[in-house]
Amino acid sequence: xxxxxxxxxxxxxxxxxxxxxxxxxxxxxxxxxxxxxxxxxxxxxxxxxxxxxxxxxxxxxxxxxxxxxxxxxxxxxxxxxxxxxxxxxxxxxxxxxxxxxxxxxxxxxxxxxxxxxxxxxxxxxxxxxxxxxxxxxxxxxxxxxxxxxxxxxxxxxxxxxxxxxxxxxxxxxxxxxxxxxxxxxxxxxxxxxxxxxxxxxxxxxxxxxxxxxxxxxxxxxxxxxxxxxxxxxxxxxxxxxxxxxxxxxxxxxxxxxxxxxxxxxxxxxxxxxxxxxxxxxxxxxxx
Amino acid sequence: xxxxxxxxxxxxxxxxxxxxxxxxxxxxxxxxxxxxxxxxxxxxxxxxxxxxxxxxxxxxxxxxxxxxxxxxxxxxxxxxxxxxxxxxxxxxxxxxxxxxxxxxxxxxxxxxxxxxxxxxxxxxxxxxxxxxxxxxxxxxxxxxxxxxxxxxxxxxxxxxxxxxxxxxxxxxxxxxxxxxxxxxxxxxxxxxxxxxxxxxxxxxxxxxxxxxxxxxxxxxxxxxxxxxxxxxxxxxxxxxxxxxxxxxxxxxxxxxxxxxxxxxxxxxxxxxxxxxxxxxxxxxxxxxxxxxxx
Numbered sequence: 001x002x003x004x005x006x007x008x009x010x011x012x013x014x015x016x017x018x019x020x021x022x023x024x025x026x027x028x029x030x031x032x033x034x035x036x037x038x039x040x041x042x043x044x045x046x047x048x049x050x051x052x053x054x055x056x057x058x059x060x061x062x063x064x065x066x067x068x069x070x071x072x073x074x075x076x077x078x079x080x081x082x083x084x085x086x087x088x089x090x091x092x093x094x095x096x097x098x099x100x101x102x103x104x105x106x107x108x109x110x111x112x113x114x115x116x117x118x119x120x121x122x123x124x125x126x127x128x129x130x131x132x133x134x135x136x137x138x139x140x141x142x143x144x145x146x147x148x149x150x151x152x153x154x155x156x157x158x159x160x161x162x163x164x165x166x167x168x169x170x171x172x173x174x175x176x177x178x179x180x181x182x183x184x185x186x187x188x189x190x191x192x193x194x195x196x197x198x199x200x201x202x203x204x205x206x207x208x209x210x211x212x213x214x215x216x217x218x219x220x221x222x223x224x225x226x227x228x229x230x231x232x233x234x235x236x237x238x239x240x241x242x243x244x245x246x247x248x249x250x251x252x253x254x255x256x257x258x259x260x261x262x263x264x265x266x267x268x269x270x271x272x273x274x275x276x277x278x279x280x281x282x283x284x285x286x287x
Numbered sequence: 288x289x290x291x292x293x294x295x296x297x298x299x300x301x302x303x304x305x306x307x308x309x310x311x312x313x314x315x316x317x318x319x320x321x322x323x324x325x326x327x328x329x330x331x332x333x334x335x336x337x338x339x340x341x342x343x344x345x346x347x348x349x350x351x352x353x354x355x356x357x358x359x360x361x362x363x364x365x366x367x368x369x370x371x372x373x374x375x376x377x378x379x380x381x382x383x384x385x386x387x388x389x390x391x392x393x394x395x396x397x398x399x400x401x402x403x404x405x406x407x408x409x410x411x412x413x414x415x416x417x418x419x420x421x422x423x424x425x426x427x428x429x430x431x432x433x434x435x436x437x438x439x440x441x442x443x444x445x446x447x448x449x450x451x452x453x454x455x456x457x458x459x460x461x462x463x464x465x466x467x468x469x470x471x472x473x474x475x476x477x478x479x480x481x482x483x484x485x486x487x488x489x490x491x492x493x494x495x496x497x498x499x500x501x502x503x504x505x506x507x508x509x510x511x512x513x514x515x516x517x518x519x520x521x522x523x524x525x526x527x528x529x530x531x532x533x534x535x536x537x538x539x540x541x542x543x544x545x546x547x548x549x550x551x552x553x554x555x556x557x558x559x560x561x562x563x564x565x566x567x568x569x570x571x572x573x574x575x576x577x578x579x580x581x
Contacts, residue, residue, distance in 0.1 A: 055475075058479055060475060060478055060479060085483075088478075088481045088482070088483055089481060090481070091478065091479055091480060091481040092479065092480035092481035092482075093481060095479075096479075097476070097479035097480075099472050099475070099476055099479075100472075101472050104471050104472040104473060105472040105473050105475075105476040106473055106476070107473045107477070107491055107494070107495070108473075108495065109494045109495050109497070110491075110494060118480075118482075118490070119480045119481070122480070122481055122482065122486075123481060167476075170480070
């Protein structure tokens, strides 16, 4: 997009989970902004609120959980003001989502073709054959051989990498403005992971869509994201372009995340937050 | 690319067919049920006599294996001279019709309640659980007797009453199965694709529940057949002269010491049918076994 206006902009997001004792604030004052053709990486450990933020944007968190934001808009559409019915029209059509576990995110008893075409017919209508053609086209695009035959396959007949490709094709079926990928490569082995990352990056340049990439792995995020947001305990602790953030991490938590990636010549030591991790040989852990 | 060599296996349908072909209980039960269905469907053609035709000159003729038996009446005749084999064959129609219709009716009720309770949980679940408990507190045969004696013993009244009384197992089984499924990621994924709640329930969850559903349904068919026989035996089910196995046992009970065949044959028919249906149900449970769905 030339004007550079954000596809998604979220201001001051709060997610509160009521518990019997006191309400638990899972996400506190998080801002998200992503432009067309750009990828925002959200990094953080388990429970840091990164996935919850992604689900909150989709308004997929179940009722007792409260989501509040000063601003939650997709393009010029105010998502927080939409009825559930209108929101369902946005999901899948304008926002596509890719999940962590391709094993469980596909319905085991429906064929791949049915799951792909169903989304398309739900949002775009039209003839089943048109939806089928689009499904075959996308399956080929995401690198699935014999795509037309694969439409009849059940998820368990495909390997993990192929299943994740199917998920990606499914998210792309309606040509969304925004893709939210929640740990899309975590369940895959490293070589497949690299292929999927390349595929996502390629698709993004092709379609010019915005992407939010959630991961606990700062190495993966560094590879695909343009801007990065580091989350810890429900807050954004650091945000910036991927280059700046990797070169000059200012927050101790970001440094801790970076130092968690082992390199040759490292030994076990204490990270800036005091946890056992890899540190540079002989170097004093920064305080 | 390393992952292009997809792991291809047989489709779930092929796997199930393979298991079905090698399951002795399922094959035996399936054969019994198949014979019953065929004879029920073709009853007017294969029955040697009219099941309603009385012939008082030929009352209580013995079956063919007795010394004076003839091939004209293979199972002999009853107290009104009606051909017993023909009545048994026509009785299969009544039993199967009631069994299948009652299981379908109760299946619809129980599936709806179980799905809704399992998916929504919370207050909805509490209400449905209360309804299930209330239903379990009702003695089926007494309620059925009361209703049938109030409204009469027409076939469709019996079917309706049984439908309204036999849904509990469907509801209980589907509720817990749905509870396990609702937290699966594909449900969230379906919502993320913009599926509405009814669509998730019917198009995403229900196909995953076909296994338990069919198993419970087959067991309920047997249950309904037994209950119909009991009601007819007590004189409150299907009314004479309709040939119903329960009714035939009731009509024969006065002759039990003189001609045990009058009770033994319809009794055996009931037992064989329920056995066949239950064997099919047990077999289906093995065939739909979750470990088959890798």
